[in-house]
Amino acid sequence: MGQNKDYxxxxxxxxxxxxxxxxxxFTSRFDGTxxxxxxxxxxxxxETDKYGKTDWARADWTRGVNRWRGVNWYVQVHAPSGSLLKSVAAQSIGGNGMPFSGNTVEFVDGPHYNKHPNRLIGHWIAAYAYSNSGGTIGWADSSTTIFTTAARYFSYSSSSFATFLQSNGIAY
Structure with missing residues (x-):
């Protein structure tokens, strides 16, 4: 699913x-939205409309999804290593059947994933699948409505993808 607004x-x-x-x-268990x-x-x-972004430091994504679901399942982990990301994929998706989210940062003139353009990008994406015992993670990228070169779904090695999560992290 693409993003309804660029942020x-x-x-x-x-x-x-x-x-x-x-x-x-499934309506919000918090307020029936x-x-x-x-x-x-x-x-x-x-609070994305209020701030124009879904902020990592305020735990906006985690709070929002937990409130919507009516359970405090998701927690944030800052700057996961590749080995932790691999373990989370196997445990969260494989063991618990729970997709998780990553809040990535891509820097100008640095590496970019999924054919994102060479600019500063902060971006939330959903992890939905894994293989190789978590060594490869399948991601769903909603930026396809903004970046026309991006694929809707892509896979990336856990060890390499962790580099995009060092400024923020994951919610699982």
Missing amino acids: YCGPASGYEIIRYLHGAG SPGQAGLANANHM
Whole structure:
């Protein structure tokens, strides 16, 4: 699913995960908001509309998804190593059936994933699959409505992808 607004990567990745876990019609357990990106972006969930982004430091994504689901499942882990990312993929997706999210940062003139352009990009994406005991992770990228060269789904090695998570991290 693409982002409804250019700064809705948090709500888009959150809604993808909620929809996977509970179905498309799952309303917020916190306030009864109708399902979708706009509902997750509201002030009772991720506060994305208020701030124009889904902030890592305020734990906006984690708070929003947990409130929507009515359980405090997701926690943030700052700057995971490649080996931790591999373990999280195997345990969270494989062991618990729970997709997780990554809050990446790509820097100008640095490496970029999934054919993102050479600019500063902070971005939330959803991890939905893994192989090689977590050594490779399948990601869903909502930026396809903004970056036309990006693929909707892509895979990346855990050890290499961890470099994009060192400024922020994962919520699993």
